[in-house]
Amino acid sequence: MTDITQGIAYLPRKLRLPSIHMALSARIPGLVPWIVPAIIIALWQAGASLGLIKAEFLPAPSEVLAAGYRLTLSGELPENIAISFKRAISGFLVGGTLAFGFGLANGLSRTTEKLTDSTFQMVRNIPNLALVPLVILWFGIDEGAKLFLTAFGVFFPIYINTFHGVRNVDPQLIEMARSYGIGPFNLFRKVVLPGALPSIFVGLRYALGIMWLTLIVSETIAATSGIGYMAMHAREFMLVDIVVLAIVVYALLGKLADSAARWLERRTLAWNPAYHKI
Amino acid sequence: MLTFAAEIGGFGHEAPFIPPAIAEPEPERPAALEFAVYGLTKTFSGRNVLDSLDLDVRAGEFVAIIGRSGCGKSTFLRLLAGLDSPTSGIVAFGPEGRERHGSDVRVMFQEPRLLPWASIAENVAIGAGDRPEPETRRNQAALALGAVGLGDRAEEWPSVLSGGQKQRVALARALVSGPGILALDEPLGALDALTRIEMQGLLERVWLDKGFTALMVTHDVPEAIALADRVVLIEDGRVTLDLRIDLPRPRKRGTPEFAELEREVLARLMQRAS
Incomplete structure (x- = not known):
């Protein structure tokens, strides 16, 4: 004691x-x-x-910054960032929309769950990058390949968390709303969706991470533009500063996407004491 | 104008004309609703939780249902509110013994069941259902919140309220649509003793004011005696005691009459155990 x-x-x-x-x-x-x-x-x-790190191994931040400045002036960097960003967003929108739709449908209806869920669970266990060879055979190194891989990678975290979120809405709240004569539309709008939102956001943030990961890999394997291509191209000419620059850009883009998700989370989950400012 | 006068009874020009805009926005249905159940039976996996239960409750009456855990009192309340359907038997509402309409019965649950993502006012507005216009809903919610003494908290989140305040919001939500019957499923069970007595007072005042029929399930014998016109004991799925409480309101605990009733009901409740 x-x-x-x-x-x-x-x-x-x-x-x-x-x-x-x-x-x-x-x-x-x-x-x-x-x-x-x-x-x-x-x-x-x-x-x-101080010369402790060799420039051909890892160039100084100042050199990376200089490379960034150089490529920004030449227009190469903004252009590649724009291309990668567009690919990321379109892959995310396609995969995310499908995932959100299926997640809601399967969360709300046992019929569609029975019909599709076990298929999704099987496909989920395929690492999306294992599909790269097949995807290249299907789409070549076109935009289609990147879109497919990103959408595929983004799908599962959003699907699972939306599904899980809808299923785990407090049944007592649903019973309460029903007993007060709330119809299906408002039940969804006022009870089910807000109740599932915290879980949906978890899926969203996971998906954003996977979105960049998939895009990086698919751009380094099969692309003629984008940040990943810029890095691979620079590697062939031993331009280490540009390789490091590409990595830094990826880190910043990832951080940006995560911050956007967090901002959205704070805005929509303001009711949750966990998000109150201390 | 002519058609309106004709509709209200054909008094012609002598009839005092009350413009509808000034008239109170009262629901057209009566404040209180009687109900009766006949042979109500509910079976869960072969066991009769309710066994051919009969009960008749007059409009505006306050009935407390007591009984041991698992005696079927909560099941009875759920059947009355339409949250479950009976295995057999009839629940009839109103003088004509009709079926339940949408907002005849409102339930106040043991847990507040407030939506954490909706403001206190929006939570109360849920009780108005889907139909009313947004403005009507807001006004009704504000009125109901005022009635439970939380008019100034309308825009806050439920998470900032205490347990007793949350139950007051739940009470406002249950009353906002002006139900004919309010079914209360141990609504004060989770509150501390002081808050509980406070809430009992509030409940009684609101009931006297609105005049709805109240059916309260409770474990607490003094609570039942303090509030109810009738205390009904359910044992093994049947009504085994139906005791009228005629003490004047507001009732004072600790008077000899109160203590005598409490002793009587407790003795009856404990009879089975011995």
């Missing part, structure tokens, strides 16, 4: 770390998550400047 109470008495001291975080974020709100990346880049730059 005494041990436990002593342990609790010690806890506040151990919990001082978050208070440092709070003090920091009070002064410079929004900057805290960037502290670690900034330190890594500073060490990287220092290592490169």
